[in-house]
Amino acid sequence: MxxxxxxxxxxxxxxxxxxxxxxxxxxxxxxxxxxxxxxxxxxxxxxxxxxxxxxxxxxxxxxxxxxxxxxxxxxxxxxxxxxxxxxxxxxxxxxxxxxxxxxxxxxxxxxxxxxxxxxxxxxxxxxxxxxxxxxxAFYTEPKLNIQVHPSNISLQYQSEGYPAPQVQWTDSAGRNLTAREELSGPGEDGLLSLRTSVTLKDPGPGVNLSFTLRNAALGQVLERPVSLRLASDDIGHCTDCTRVTIPLISFLCLLLLLLCLGLAAFAYFRRKRNGMPTACQNGSGKLPPHDPGEGGDGTETVDQRQA
Structure with a gap:
């Protein structure tokens, strides 16, 4: 026991x-x-x-x-x-x-x-x-790219993060828009690459859209409004794409300046070739008065007047 x-x-x-x-x-x-x-x-x-x-x-x-x-x-x-x-x-x-x-x-x-x-x-x-x-991984700040065509407009956002996000495009009335979405990766940095875009046909003079990206794992929400105003010649302007319009204006101004300099240089060398003094050569800042001679072409050189 x-x-x-x-x-x-x-x-x-x-x-x-x-x-x-x-x-x-x-x-x-x-x-x-x-x-x-x-x-x-x-x-x-x-x-x-x-x-x-x-x-x-x-x-x-x-x-x-x-x-x-x-x-x-x-x-x-x-x-x-x-x-x-x-x-x-x-x-x-x-x-x-x-x-x-x-x-x-x-x-x-x-x-x-x-x-x-x-x-x-x-x-x-x-x-x-x-x-x-x-x-x-938190998604990076979305980068906007806009392409304007005669009959439609394409808007694309790019961002990187992890995991796959929820993406939504809506119009000014809150209606969902059909969007295209491309997701690739992850790369060596551990990030997925997202490209999402919408195409608007015959958008009219003004467009207001909203883009929303949600990363549910981290509670991250990125919402970006997009406002477009279109001129009659189908050149678009977007509040988020000044990086596109400003370089274009700068290029046109530079092109105009080069054109003016080219015309001035052409006129200077043409006068020099014909033997006509320039405003800098006669020291007066003005060209001498032109006095047609008795020649058949009415042209008188500087040497003929001195003789």
């Missing part, structure tokens, strides 16, 4: 100890933002005295068991670390002793999105917990 009671006590004690050991994550879903490090949280019940003896912590991907980081024998063990995570992970030993097995991951990109497992094995027991990592 005594032996049976002892066995029952041992089993109950062992079961309660194992049940008390738990590995947990504070957030099951973690969002990583481009350009910032991310911390994958993980905690467990520490041993007495916060000792690291017998503690083994491993972070790995849930899908294919790639090792991000390992800790045992009281130090980091990176021999089995996958190459894609090399020099990008770190854990704090003081925090490990206190039951914090969180992992810091630097230079996060879209390829890091996925499920990760935090596995802990200690003298008190073992366990694991899973965390979902998602990646996002």
């Amino acid at each position: 005594f032996l049976l009671a002892t066995v029952c006590f041992v089993l109950r004690f062992t079961g309660s100890s194992l049940a008390a050991f738990e590995v947990s994550v504070p957030q099951r879903r973690v969002l990583a933002v481009r350009g910032r490090p991310v911390v994958l949280g993980c905690s467990y019940a520490p041993s007495l005295g916060n000792s690291l003896d017998g503690l083994v912590v491993t972070w790995q991907t849930a899908e294919d068991n790639l090792v991000l980081h390992s800790f045992y024998y009281g130090q980091d063990q990176l021999a089995l670390q996958n190459a894609r995570y090399r020099n990008r992970t770190s854990m704090s030993q003081p925090l490990l002793g206190a039951g914090n097995a969180s992992l810091r991951l630097d230079r996060v990109g879209p390829q890091d999105s996925g499920r990760y497992l935090c596995s802990v094995d200690s003298l008190l027991g073992n366990g694991k917990a899973e965390v979902q990592l998602e990646y996002a």
Whole structure:
């Protein structure tokens, strides 16, 4: 009877100890933002005295068991670390002793999105917990490009970010417009490249549109109104496209100046070739009066008048 009671006590004690050991994550879903490090949280019940003896912590991907980081024998063990995570992970030993097995991951990109497992094995027991990592990047300021044709107008916005955004074009009455959308990437910078455009047929003298981009992952909303005024000769003017009209005006002014200089130079050399003094040559600032001679062509040179 005594032996049976002892066995029952041992089993109950062992079961309660194992049940008390738990590995947990504070957030099951973690969002990583481009350009910032991310911390994958993980905690467990520490041993007495916060000792690291017998503690083994491993972070790995849930899908294919790639090792991000390992800790045992009281130090980091990176021999089995996958190459894609090399020099990008770190854990704090003081925090490990206190039951914090969180992992810091630097230079996060879209390829890091996925499920990760935090596995802990200690003298008190073992366990694991899973965390979902998602990646996002704020979209850049949209760049507007406008093309005006005799029968239609095309407006295009370009921007970069992550993940795929929600794009909406509306007219002045709030009605949705049919838009074309191109999404490519991500590139090495971890960004998707977005091109979205609308084409308006017979737009009339004035057009008012609104472009809206939403990045739901980051709660980012970019809304840009577009106002167009068209002249009768189908030359468009847009409040957002002064970068197009100003260089055009500057080019026309420069072309006109060069034309005037060319005409002045042509007149100067023509007079010089015909032997006629210029205003600078006679010192008076004025050309001498022209006195037709008796020649058949009515032309008299300077030498003939002096004779």
